[in-house]
Amino acid sequence: MASYKLSINGAMHAVEADPKMPLLWVLRDLLNMTGTKYGCGMSQCGACTVHLNGNAIRSCSMPVSAVGNQKITTIEGISSDNTNAVQQAWIAEQVPQCGYCQSGQIMSAVALLKRNPNPTDRDIDLAMQGNICRCGTYPRIRKAIHKAAAMLKQPPAKSF
Amino acid sequence: MQQKNSINRRAFLKLSSFTSAALTIGFYFPALAEESTILTAATAEDLGIVLNAFISIDKSGKVNIINHRAEMGQGAFQAVPQMIAEELEVSLDKVSIAFGPGHQTKYGGSQITGGSSTVRGAYKHLLRTGATAREMLVEAAAKKWGVPATECYALDGKVIHRPTNKKLVYGELVEEAAKLTPPKQVALKERKNYTIIGKPLPRQDTPPKVNGKAEFGLDKKLPGMLYAVVERCPYFLGKVKTYNDSVVKTMPGVKHVFKVQMPVFDTLREGIAIVADNTWSAMQARKALQVEWDTTGFEHLDTAALYNRMKEDLRKPGLSQRTGGNFDATYDKAAKKLEAIYETPYEAHACMEPLNCVADVKDDQITVWGPIQGPDWIQRDLAERFKMPMENITVHMTFLGGGFGRKAFTDYTTEAVLISKEIKAPVQVVWTREDDMTQGPFRPGAVYECKAGISDNGRITAFQTKMAAQNMDHQWPHADKSNFNGSTTEGLPEVFINGLDHYSFSDIPTESPIPVMWWRSVYASTNGFAYESFMDELAHAAKLDPLDFHRLQLRDERAEALMQMLEEKTGWRTREKNSGWGMAITECFKSMVGEAVKVSKQPDGKLKIDRIVAVMDCGWYVNPDIIRAQVEGSIVMALGAATTHETHFTDGKAVETNFHQYHMPRIMDVPDIEVYIMENEEKPGGVGEPGLPPFAPALCNAIFDLTGKRIRKLPFNMNEV
Numbered sequence: 001m002a003s004y005k006l007s008i009n010g011a012m013h014a015v016e017a018d019p020k021m022p023l024l025w026v027l028r029d030l031l032n033m034t035g036t037k038y039g040c041g042m043s044q045c046g047a048c049t050v051h052l053n054g055n056a057i058r059s060c061s062m063p064v065s066a067v068g069n070q071k072i073t074t075i076e077g078i079s080s081d082n083t084n085a086v087q088q089a090w091i092a093e094q095v096p097q098c099g100y101c102q103s104g105q106i107m108s109a110v111a112l113l114k115r116n117p118n119p120t121d122r123d124i125d126l127a128m129q130g131n132i133c134r135c136g137t138y139p140r141i142r143k144a145i146h147k148a149a150a151m152l153k154q155p156p157a158k159s160f
Numbered sequence: 161m162q163q164k165n166s167i168n169r170r171a172f173l174k175l176s177s178f179t180s181a182a183l184t185i186g187f188y189f190p191a192l193a194e195e196s197t198i199l200t201a202a203t204a205e206d207l208g209i210v211l212n213a214f215i216s217i218d219k220s221g222k223v224n225i226i227n228h229r230a231e232m233g234q235g236a237f238q239a240v241p242q243m244i245a246e247e248l249e250v251s252l253d254k255v256s257i258a259f260g261p262g263h264q265t266k267y268g269g270s271q272i273t274g275g276s277s278t279v280r281g282a283y284k285h286l287l288r289t290g291a292t293a294r295e296m297l298v299e300a301a302a303k304k305w306g307v308p309a310t311e312c313y314a315l316d317g318k319v320i321h322r323p324t325n326k327k328l329v330y331g332e333l334v335e336e337a338a339k340l341t342p343p344k345q346v347a348l349k350e351r352k353n354y355t356i357i358g359k360p361l362p363r364q365d366t367p368p369k370v371n372g373k374a375e376f377g378l379d380k381k382l383p384g385m386l387y388a389v390v391e392r393c394p395y396f397l398g399k400v401k402t403y404n405d406s407v408v409k410t411m412p413g414v415k416h417v418f419k420v421q422m423p424v425f426d427t428l429r430e431g432i433a434i435v436a437d438n439t440w441s442a443m444q445a446r447k448a449l450q451v452e453w454d455t456t457g458f459e460h461l462d463t464a465a466l467y468n469r470m471k472e473d474l475r476k477p478g479l480s481q482r483t484g485g486n487f488d489a490t491y492d493k494a495a496k497k498l499e500a501i502y503e504t505p506y507e508a509h510a511c512m513e514p515l516n517c518v519a520d521v522k523d524d525q526i527t528v529w530g531p532i533q534g535p536d537w538i539q540r541d542l543a544e545r546f547k548m549p550m551e552n553i554t555v556h557m558t559f560l561g562g563g564f565g566r567k568a569f570t571d572y573t574t575e576a577v578l579i580s581k582e583i584k585a586p587v588q589v590v591w592t593r594e595d596d597m598t599q600g601p602f603r604p605g606a607v608y609e610c611k612a613g614i615s616d617n618g619r620i621t622a623f624q625t626k627m628a629a630q631n632m633d634h635q636w637p638h639a640d641k642s643n644f645n646g647s648t649t650e651g652l653p654e655v656f657i658n659g660l661d662h663y664s665f666s667d668i669p670t671e672s673p674i675p676v677m678w679w680r681s682v683y684a685s686t687n688g689f690a691y692e693s694f695m696d697e698l699a700h701a702a703k704l705d706p707l708d709f710h711r712l713q714l715r716d717e718r719a720e721a722l723m724q725m726l727e728e729k730t731g732w733r734t735r736e737k738n739s740g741w742g743m744a745i746t747e748c749f750k751s752m753v754g755e756a757v758k759v760s761k762q763p764d765g766k767l768k769i770d771r772i773v774a775v776m777d778c779g780w781y782v783n784p785d786i787i788r789a790q791v792e793g794s795i796v797m798a799l800g801a802a803t804t805h806e807t808h809f810t811d812g813k814a815v816e817t818n819f820h821q822y823h824m825p826r827i828m829d830v831p832d833i834e835v836y837i838m839e840n841e842e843k844p845g846g847v848g849e850p851g852l853p854p855f856a857p858a859l860c861n862a863i864f865d866l867t868g869k870r871i872r873k874l875p876f877n878m879n880e881v
Binding site for chain 1: 233235366367369370371372374376379438510559593818827833
């Protein structure tokens with residue numbers, strides 16, 4: 001066991017954990033931040049996607065000891081009141097069905113739009129290919145990312 | 161007839177307590193009655209009836225609904241409020257919805273969310289419940305004003321007196337209304353006056369599903385809760401011979417290690433439970449555990465042997481299900497004859513949320529929380545297994561991260577209860593992805609033999625299908641194996657069967673220790689591929705356009721309207737010859753769906769899906785956007801089972817353990833999907849499953865149109881056709 005101070009969604013969290021414990025389980029079981037999901041445990045499905053310094057990573061395969069002082073962002077840090085453009089686009093396109101994979105989908109989409117504000121369908125397919133959705137919401141995810149990209153180009157709306 | 165006991169009454173009070181001083185009404189089914197009875201909370205309480213406290217309107221005018229169905233993505237959370245709000249004359253934002261706990265005596269007998277039945281099973285009761293509340297509010301207002309109720313009407317959460325335009329909001333009327341007796345008869349709104357039903361209104365469960373707040377089973381936490389994983393025998397009927405937990409017990413966080421037996425149908429699946437203070441510690445300890453499995457005494461079968469056996473089984477007569485006329489004689493003298501064999505694979509459900517369940521067992525109480533499709537079944541099952549009264553068992557549904565039939569089963573909840581009972585603490589049992597994918601139950605694989613004779617004018621004169629597959633019903637203890645369960649006609653349009661003079665549908669149940677289970681659209685999910693591929697082969701044999709050939713066999717107005725829509729939306733008549741178009745039509749859960757697919761070859765020679773068009777006829781419907789979403793999802797799931805994944809078996813265990821081997825469709829595999837919905841006045845049919853069966857045959861028929869290559873075995877590799 002070792003002590004870690006983690007920067008998560010702008011706040012510092014102290015945890016006692018085995019150095020090998022993946023960030024996923026630190027978030028879920030030690031910090032009760034359950035928005036990040038367990039799907040496969042081997043970086044195959046993307047349900048556990050979070051940001052490390054703004055880049056999308058699979059938290060199921062990231063030992064807590066490797067995080068250091070990098071800034072972690074989880075779905076809870078995107079916005080708790082759905083004011084982020086990606087969340088708004090997800091609502092507008094009615095993307096989620098069961099919803100389980102959508103935290104990871106949204107984290108991948110937010111990271112994509114940060115580095116590429118004008119993604120083509122091909123760009124979207126490449127950026128999102130690591131995220132599985134068993135409900136088959138892929139066509140709506142594609143539309144929602146285009147919509148979010150357009151929204152992000154508008155001056156800040158009086159959000160709903 | 162009515163249940164009078166204090167525990168039921170307590171359960172009811174618990175349900176209704178969140179809405180004191182409110183109008184609470186719901187329906188219940190008197191014993192042996194076919195029609196539901198609607199009662200107020202007060203009357204139900206006096207009678208000691210456990211009322212389905214379906215809707216409750218409080219003094220602020222807010223409407224609360226207790227949802228009787230699981231929400232696993234199919235949209236019950238939206239469809240149910242839309243129906244209530246329409247008849248109640250309130251805007252949807254006044255309506256909130258919560259899960260109802262499992263209860264055997266409420267909700268009309270079965271709460272199990274399966275068979276695409278949420279709307280089609282309950283719509284009449286839901287509409288009547290909303291309308292009854294509305295009429296009681298109108299009557300309460302009329303009484304207050306001293307005017308005839310006929311002069312009053314309800315609109316947008318208010319009752320209005322027509323001559324004077326006086327208004328009272330619902331919140332001001334609930335106390336009076338709660339004292340009234342619900343009318344026996346209420347008029348339901350005409351469809352043309354609907355303002356909420358039939359509209360693509362956004363789902364209420366979307367906002368919590370985009371910010372991580374939606375609580376799935378795996379997200380449930382209780383004070384003092386421990387976490388368990390189970391080292392499960394990889395062999396379906398394997399037993400624990402010995403295990404060594406000396407290292408494991410010293411590992412950090414590990415609290416308990418013991419053998420657990422999980423009932424699956426009539427077998428006990430053995431494993432070693434490891435309980436720790438967090439999931440990962442339990443998983444780590446599991447890796448260090450040494451178990452020797454006893455794998456003697458059962459068949460170590462593999463996929464090839466299993467399919468060979470199914471093919472041999474096809475020679476047996478099987479169990480006759482539906483026969484008419486004289487198939488053999490008519491087939492012998494048919495102008496054209498055709499026969500073909502088709503194969504479909506075993507599949508895992510692979511819900512994105514792996515199985516899990518939280519259980520808390522205390523002296524005489526069992527409480528479970530989890531992603532559960534059938535809470536009332538779980539309640540009954542736990543009562544029987546643990547010999548406790550139903551009232552002492554509470555089953556809470558969370559959101560389900562996918563269900564598809566797998567989470568309608570009782571194994572994982574029983575196991576969690578066993579573990580909590582052993583350790584005397586609340587526990588969450590987590591199935592790893594590998595557990596979820598290798599343990600089953602699976603969709604059964606099947607081999608089909610289809611034979612048909614066609615007349616010179618292209619009519620099918622004789623039609624026979626045989627299916628060799630494991631029968632899902634035969635796994636239960638004391639199953640009557642001579643009883644047929646209607647498996648081989650699922651997916652075929654009823655109008656098609658009715659149009660046949662000489663036919664025979666039968667199945668030959670194949671014996672195997674592999675546990676099998678409903679998988680989205682059940683037998684239709686594989687029947688559809690065999691039958692609609694065969695229809696395409698018959699069309700070509702008859703030298704007829706596949707759509708025209710379908711027209712000759714599906715002769716009624718409703719089917720014709722669907723085919724016209726498919727023809728129009730695809731541009732079927734103006735398509736070029738051999739341009740890569742295929743189509744298929746299936747029917748299950750009382751909905752007919754036609755789908756058409758266009759494929760082309762890319763410069764690198766690989767196949768690409770250019771267009772997918774679906775036409776859904778589910779009769780009267782509630783929310784077109786949810787229907788579109790369900791058809792889209794069904795098609796993507798069908799695409800996976802047709803082209804990217806299957807479960808193999810070797811040496812008596814499943815081969816594919818995780819998504820690196822069980823390849824799911826990814827975003828680039830799925831083009832836009834066009835979904836059209838038929839408008840008619842027919843009874844509501846299912847929505848969550850019927851879109852799945854026609855996709856695989858439509859795709860394969862399109863590939864035949866483009867390449868001349870006929871695919872008779874799923875899955876196949878799109879890059880290697």
